[in-house]
Amino acid sequence: MNEHIVKSYEDELKLLDRRIAQMGGCAEKLLVQALGALERRDPKLAESAVASDATIDQLERELQEQVIEMIAKRQPIANDLRHIMTVLKIAGDLERIGDLSKNIAKRAFAIAGESHPKPLMTGMRHMTEMVQAQLKHVLDALAERNVEKALQVWRSDQQVDAMYNSLFRELLTYMMEDPRNIGLCTHFLFGAKNIERIGDHTTNIAENVHYLVTGQAITDDRPKDDQTSSTLITVPHS
């Protein structure tokens, strides 16, 4: 694409891209920290995750201020307007991803004294890795303005949903087996739900990348597979 005649406008758009890339990097790092904290029940790591979230919040505020100033000063239109507005919306999603990750990390404090059933953690880790990959791909799609890559992310969130369904059932089973597992499993359940929500935010970002590049919103219904809201497991009468 040709550059703006006004160089400072071009510089501002580049700064906006750098800010959102930085926010994306922080969100990725925070998600890794959050899972590590939960897995190793490491309060120190949990603390650093909380601190990382504060950084993301600060970056979002700065980005938001820049966007408001640019709208007032440049009165952007067409692809510039889409650029600025989608970056603002993506910043909102990244901020939420930060919050959800922090929430996962904080659960490490609550379950510090509990023992972990190993297979449970494997499921959690697997699901987190899937979402981490999704987040990385969507941030790449944003940086490269790659619609195809964004659409891939958008379509594959279904797998995260499927993973969440099986984890949900597994956790319910553990709870039924032994009521002493309920405290731990509930924390894991919320953790898994948060990871599933992070997956949803990455698909939001994918939709925004699509709109940014093409000027068209994705109108199809996204393939979804989260069935947990209608899942019920009844306790057998002994």
Add this chain to the structure above:
Amino acid sequence: MENSTVDLSAIERVEAARTAHLTAGAKPAKVLARDVNVYYGDKHALKAVNVEIPDRGVMAFIGPSGCGKSTFLRCINRMNDTIASCRVTGKITIDDQDIYDRSLDVVQLRARVGMVFQKPNPFPKSIYENVAYGPRIHGLTANKAEMDDVVQSSLEKAALWNEVKDRLQDSGTGLSGGQQQRLCIARAIAVNPDIILMDEPCSALDPIATAKVETLIDELRSNFCIIIVTHSMQQAARVSQRTAFFHLGTLVEEDSTKTIFSNPKDQRTQDYITGRFG
């Protein structure tokens, strides 16, 4: 909260009703240009322009200086006839009537197609006479009372009446720039034209006068076909329903204003409106 929702939908309904006829194909075009070429001597200034301009709406012509937008505007009331070296080929019709037909009376054409220029150019006469001049030379009124009515209604339509009603005999050149421009619009309206051409009507005005003229354009579009040439992207986006982008004598893209300013199809349009022409 509930009230604002109701109000909003009412505004949307009114706007939809006002613009329903602008949907392509809904109604025959007011102005139709087919394969229009303009030459100034050897210079090929306008190349094969085809466009349909709907009635009761605002069409904006945008493009860099020298792109041919003003040249095309001046074809619509045959202002280019006054330039000796200028030659126009192709066909332009207004209400299906060929305006370059030999039998057509150019004076009558210009009564139907009013024009407002970049710099307000009131006659060095009273405010009253500025508006009365056109109806008088075209013999549109029978007596003083009728003329008074035409002057008043034209000044009212141009949103100037309240500001000048007590000093109609003062000179038109004594008004502020914004008032002078609205006086010129009143003068154009006075002969009851179908079409009003505006060549950068706000470029010599301050923001408040500009806002008043834009409000006026928005009101006038219910009754006139308005064509405006403007260098202000924001103004084109605000006042028009359709926009045509000209570049190097070619009409590059014509579409609804919403599409042109949110997601234009041609890269050149995108580059121009976002300030990327180098």
